[in-house]
Amino acid sequence: MTVPRTISPLDESDVQAALVILREFYERDVMAMPGDTPAFHEEAAAWAARYVFYVSQLILLRDVDENVMQGYLSPFEGERPAEAIYSADLLLRFLPDLFRLSSGLSPGDPLVENLKQTALAWPYSSIGLKDVTAGIPPEVLNNNSLKLAYIDRVIEKKDTGRLSGTAEKELLKEVLGDHRQLLWPGLELLNI
16 A cells, blocks of 8 residues: 555545455455355445555654544444445454554554544454454344354454353354364363
């Protein structure tokens, strides 16, 4: 990604170009997803593209006024069905990387706070972030494709903060089966 040294609204042509790339990425990504993957949700994908682009800029541009920053990083206003969750995740799955890039900023920095709020609002995409604990959203739990991908990420990241609810623990047990020791050594110490 090329990041300009001044922050300004993206042209609609840039957003449309990003959507073409995101649709292509979606088509490739669904091949690795289990079951029937939710359809592409253009509004959520476009919002996520803007959000990730602006966060990337703001990590580098530290002299932007907080009110201006918040204007660029406004939360997603639409409904969040499974389609929106998956389509936004095409880019929001990089939230942990954005956190790492912003790790040199103070914990109370407005950009870091915004990232945390976004991570809490999009728990499917923020698995692996130590400061973010969230349960499995009902929209994910009710979609077999997202549900299995969610628990696979939890296992991959060994994110015990995502195992607070009964639904998450039962799903984890179901997916791990007899391979608990191989896939997540030490999990039995957590009484799961």
